[in-house]
Amino acid sequence: MSKVYFIDFKSLRKFKKLLLYAGLDKVVSKNDIVAIKLHFGEKGNRGYVKPEYVQRVVKEVKALKGRPFLTDSNTIYVGERSDALRHRAIARTHGFSLENCGAPIVIADGLRGNSFVEVESGQKHFKKIKVASALYQADKLIFVTHFTGHELGGFGGALKNVGMGGASRTGKYEIHEAVVPKIEKGKCTGCGVCVTWCPAGAINIVKKKVKIDNNKCIGCGECILYCNFGTLSIEWSNLTESEQEKLVEYAYGVLKNKKVLFINFLNFITKLCDCCATTAGPVVPDIGILASFDPVAIDEASVKLVNEVGKRDVFRQLFPGKDWEFQLNYAQKLGMGTRNYELVRI
Structure with a gap:
């Protein structure tokens, strides 16, 4: 059983305590180069985790004498994050500057998304995967995730942030290969x-x-x-369970031999992810923030909290043709974590 730590949005003053209880000090050591992997938000999107929260993570990493940087990888759709120049520009527009956050931005897979390191995976779909270089080269990883719905697997959480976000742009094409x-x-x-x-x-x-x-x-x-x-x-509606397996296998490779902390933000939870420019509002009220060493457990807990607040199976209702449990079961099968968790409220 994995522990997942939780604070609600009425207790944001406890955010530092959340990171302490979750074990940030067990991840970050003196002089570690620490990648804080997040989503800077597509143009027109307003759901991404805001700079003031990211700055708090940066502050605590620095308190442990770590050397943090903010990062994400380039997208495979044509938008404001499809190359490093546009990507950094939209990040700054959304407030992710060195002045606001206290850490520089490094686009993980380079100028056009083809800067990667091949990592042995040895799974069903991939023997090797293409991990975005900056994430591979970082000493430690922190995944800051805005939890949302997603057309690929019903929801987008830590596993999606790691698998899709940790893949280089060329790696993302492998996940969607044959589409x-x-x-x-x-x-x-x-x-x-x-x-x-x-x-x-x-x-x-x-x-x-x-x-x-x-x-x-x-x-x-x-x-x-x-x-x-x-x-x-890419015609996203054509994606199948095979793409979900590939996504999870990429997450497996990205996390291989790494010390990692996962932080899920359950606020402004929308039907679609932060890659979409949308004026749609949240599907449930704000809930809180979770932290854990286990990506499977934190996503499981996130879904359960959303369903509890929404008083329904929210993601199955949003995407009737998608089984949100599929990615969790496959990740558990690969030994990435467990769906069995203890929620520790702080």
Whole structure:
């Protein structure tokens, strides 16, 4: 049984105590370079964990003589976080500056998302995974997660933050491999850059518009990476349980041989994750903050608290075709943690 520590949003003054009880001092040692992995929020999103909370984590890491930096990896969709330049700019727009947070920003997988280290995984889908370089090279990891709904597995919590967020941009394509890109009508200029970068020869320009041969496409996503016009994207509704397994296997590899603390924020819990620019409000009232060494237990506890407050199976209602338990069961099967937990209220 794993311990998951909890404070509610009426007790934010206890945040330092939460980190102490959860064992931050068992993770961070003097001179450790500590990656604080978070989500800086897409343009137009307002649900991301705010800088004032992140600054508190930074402060406690520094109190333990650690050397923190803030980080996230680039996205595979075309937005304000698809390369390091845009990513750092939107982070600063949302208040994640050195002045506000007390720590610099390092985009974990480099300029275009292809800076990674291959790590042995040895699981069902991957023998090796591509971990974003900065996360691999950091001495210790802290995952600060805004808990939300998510179209891939019903909810997005610590496991998603680690698996998807810890993967380099090229790694993210592996998670979604065999998903043929969708062509957004009216956006193609016929420039042919995607043709140049397609390793399978699956793309042609016909009458100044892109055409993809589905039989040749290997789902690598290079075309999405190098298109500057948002012409190509992933059709998220086509994702299956296989993608959930791949996500968890990536999380397994990212966490391999690492000392890690997980912090889940259960406030402004929306149907979709912080990658989405949305004006939609929360699906349940604010609940609190959780911390644990166990990513499975903290996500299990997060779902249970949301359902308790919402008085229903919230994520199954939001995404009827997704089984939110699937990713937890698979992570438990891989030995990443347990769904059996003790909630310790502080």
